[in-house]
Amino acid sequence: xxxxxxxxxxxxxxxxxxxxxxxxxxxxxxxxxxxxxxxxxxxxxxxxxxxxxxxxxxxxxxxxxxxxxxxxxxxxxxxxxxxxxxxxxxxxxxxxxxxxxxxxxxxxxxxxxxxxxxxxxxxxxxxxxxxxxxxxxxxxxxxxxxxxxxxxxxxxxxxxxxxxxxxxxxxxxxxxxxxxxxxxxxxxxxxxxxxxxxxxxxxxxxxxxxxxxxxxxxxxxxxxxxxxxxxxxxxxxxxxxxxxxxxxxxxxx
Numbered sequence: 001x002x003x004x005x006x007x008x009x010x011x012x013x014x015x016x017x018x019x020x021x022x023x024x025x026x027x028x029x030x031x032x033x034x035x036x037x038x039x040x041x042x043x044x045x046x047x048x049x050x051x052x053x054x055x056x057x058x059x060x061x062x063x064x065x066x067x068x069x070x071x072x073x074x075x076x077x078x079x080x081x082x083x084x085x086x087x088x089x090x091x092x093x094x095x096x097x098x099x100x101x102x103x104x105x106x107x108x109x110x111x112x113x114x115x116x117x118x119x120x121x122x123x124x125x126x127x128x129x130x131x132x133x134x135x136x137x138x139x140x141x142x143x144x145x146x147x148x149x150x151x152x153x154x155x156x157x158x159x160x161x162x163x164x165x166x167x168x169x170x171x172x173x174x175x176x177x178x179x180x181x182x183x184x185x186x187x188x189x190x191x192x193x194x195x196x197x198x199x200x201x202x203x204x205x206x207x208x209x210x211x212x213x214x215x216x217x218x219x220x221x222x223x224x225x226x227x228x229x230x231x232x233x234x235x236x237x238x239x240x241x242x243x244x245x246x247x248x249x250x251x252x253x
Contacts, residue, residue: 007163007200008224011046011112011141013245016253018045019229020063023249025092030070032061033095034106046112048228048247051100053127058082059100059134065118071097101134109140114203114226116167119148121179128154135162145203147176149193156198166197167228168213169205199223206230209242218244 021036022029022045029035032049040047050063060082067073067080072089080088085097098106100115107113115135117128128144128151135142145165146152152164172185180188187193191213201224204214209227217223227239228247236253239246246253 004198006221006223007161009141009163012114012143012163012201013224013226015044015046015112015245017048017112017114017226017245017247019048019247019249021047021049022252028093030090030093030095032063033090033093034098034103035093035095037103037107041107041110043252044111046114047107048114048116049103050116050118051127051131052077052118053124053130054082054085055079056081057126057130059127059130060085061098061100061103063118065120100131104134104138104140104142107140109138112141112143114143114145114165117144117146117148117151119146119151121148121150121177121184123150125151125154129158132158132160135160143201145199145201147188149188149197152197152199153193163200164198165201165203165226166191166194166199167203170208170211170213201226203228203247204243206235206239209239211242214242 018040020031022039023031023036029039037047049061051059052062054060055078067077070090082099117131131144143163145167147167155164172188202217203226206227214225218225225243226245226247227243230236230239230246230248231250236246
């Protein structure tokens, strides 16, 4: 059996990664906005961001499935078109919700971007398709990652050229995973899908360190491991004992 070569360029772990950009809600810089991206670029950090699917099939940069926490609107994001979302106001600041294409155009290859494809684990792969279409046209350093292994399988099957990452943790009890069956949770925890997803890098939960999975990925197959979400220097020092790079927020490493 031929050993697969990881698609893991040095930029993936060259700089600390600002979680949803370098944001500070107290300062009016909201997560996953262009202001947060520009703040990260100014301090020479890479950027991690999240994308969701709109009603009209566009990819927009936003973490939550619901609009309520961050914007003055309410309800499910995927019940709005991209143009409608661009007109919504955040609760603080003067930013708007950008499409992924507009977000990457504004970043203009000035730093690495790691994009998390959000999933409802319902087999809907439209967001993965749209993200891949956008990323394929982007000239800068960019990668795609997801908690959902089926997203990675789909991207791999569609010959994604960018690095693909698996976001993982030891347990899946959060509300985000409410749609998963017990068998699915056990499969996710055991990384049973690893041979099919074929990730190039691992994004692992800080709360689950130390753990055999990131250790084996790093020491066994030389896979880069980044750790989320690091919120202090002490956590950063601890994480760097177990990983190659940190995804941080709330302080500057």
